[in-house]
Amino acid sequence: MNPRNTKATIFDVAERAGVSIKTVSRVVNNEPNVRERTRNRVLQSVRELSYQPNAAARELSGKRSRVIGLIYENAQEFGYLNDVFNGALGICEPAGYSLLLRPLTLPDSKITEHIRQFAINARLEGIVLPAPMGDLPEVLALLREMRIPFAAITPREPAPDEINILCNDEAASFSLTELLIGQGHQAIGFIKGHPDHGASAKRFAGYRHALKKNRFAYAAPLVRQGYFDFDSGRIAAGKLLDLAEPPSAILASNDDMAAGAIFEARERGLTIPGDLSVAGFDDTRFSSRIWPPLTTVRQPIIKMAETAAGLLIDKLNGSATKAPEAPFECEVVIRESTAHLT
Amino acid sequence: MNPRNTKATIFDVAERAGVSIKTVSRVVNNEPNVRERTRNRVLQSVRELSYQPNAAARELSGKRSRVIGLIYENAQEFGYLNDVFNGALGICEPAGYSLLLRPLTLPDSKITEHIRQFAINARLEGIVLPAPMGDLPEVLALLREMRIPFAAITPREPAPDEINILCNDEAASFSLTELLIGQGHQAIGFIKGHPDHGASAKRFAGYRHALKKNRFAYAAPLVRQGYFDFDSGRIAAGKLLDLAEPPSAILASNDDMAAGAIFEARERGLTIPGDLSVAGFDDTRFSSRIWPPLTTVRQPIIKMAETAAGLLIDKLNGSATKAPEAPFECEVVIRESTAHLT
């Protein structure tokens, strides 16, 4: 297969092409001031020797590590993370960047110190911040202070000159709520997400807007606080079902909590969706595999992660800053956990 | 906090300690031949300047990249991978190694070429192979050829001088089968795992041994092939339930397939565990969250990954090769998806 387990240096290429190493360097790094013919000759040699620049030498000399970090909340839904990993990895590798992962356990009072050490030790050039990392003010402040470019995936207001990827959570939540309303549900419970996550507010807002538009009175008891995890969804659903007039449908701010709600309902002998409709948010791998399959909202997470990594790399490479991305579209996925009120 | 975003070089430390850079190098790398007093003086300076050796320079000069790769099957069960990541990451970081992830999609006819490129581009010093990567002969052959040390997490025979981490799958499968037998089940269906995974054979062997020990006749129709994924579990369960004399219990070789079996049973209007008991293997995050919660087997995956990474690093650091690890213990977790035959 390969000539030899990689070895060719810039000198080999230069010799073979009959030029100096500096010219090779110019070509390899896409610098100007190389005659077209020369460039081609060098490129040819590069191919023939399957030359790969030595990253260590590059970094030592040029100051660029070509390493990007990805910090994430450890406890989190892995379906989301897996998509983020795949998306980011798929972009970084071909672009010649390494992606280093760093799980963090929240809440973490020393989070800035942890990130600082990570950034220094790994010589990070940039950082990808999947939700909810981009929602933490102290993290953003640290990165700005350290002047490390980052790309956040979270529904916050895009700060000028900063990369931010988001999708239309709110519109999707609105649609989902209207779906439930259309199915005849009069009392729709809502389980809020973790208050520190930007998405929580958006999803709640969509719910409220749908109620208002359809002239439903907002009933505070029908709204419960959750924290995006299974157990909190279970507890919140329990409170909802304990109500004198319990809702006939529950909209949870993510699928983990929706699964918890279904679990709780089952414990009480309720049938889904006969006695209770349940919908979630995220469309994780398991959303379609629990019984009944969950009505939910699918975000194009892989694409969002790809875009985040891509824009970050563009920035690191000094490319022109792209126009701010429009929000990505979410898609409502209707399955069997919701049904018409009979 | 930090004096300055890291900068001190070996020269700064040498000057401050009044020694040569070589002496500093010796101290930093724990080499012998340094007087105790001198060593302390150097260490002191290192601390005062919060000196961190420049990784790039180190690699360029010393040939060591301190990068470890982790290749995994992309489609795989997340819960397993998440534990593997956390375990390996938790060991690598403090030891001064970077862990680079590389998802692979199986089957992959060019897998050796992909791994070769990954190893070369990332300058890997070693590789961690979670299941089922360590079950692929061509992968092992490649790594041996390239002389890249690896640590495999899979139930294969430990080759001499190679690191292999495993747990007693077979014993656990045996226990689980006996549990079902003890519950009065006379016909126990079995869904085999992917034939290319080492664990599949072990788990099946445990099932057969339990049958034999309890003087159950082995009935081929009760054994179906699966591939560790939800759908294959669903299909296999369907065939079992189509039998003229269907089993009253099904043991699936992993939880994904067990979930598929439950799903299929539900579709047919069966009650779990009333009409059918179902057990799995892995205890993923969702095993306890589906309804009913799944009886399964828990492997200490995090510890196994930690051990794998730890032994690999020891090897890379030239430490004495540890004695081969004893298999890790699995634990049967009994939940509501299995019950006495009524």
Add this chain to the structure above:
DNA sequence: TTGTAGGCGTTATCAT
């Protein structure tokens, strides 16, 4: 026990 010189493969500077 400690220090000196040379080189690792690139990029940057300054000529030409």
Add this chain to the structure above:
DNA sequence: ATGATAACGCCTACAA
């Protein structure tokens, strides 16, 4: 448009 040469920070000989 191209090239010679000096960094970059560390480690491995080889001396002392």
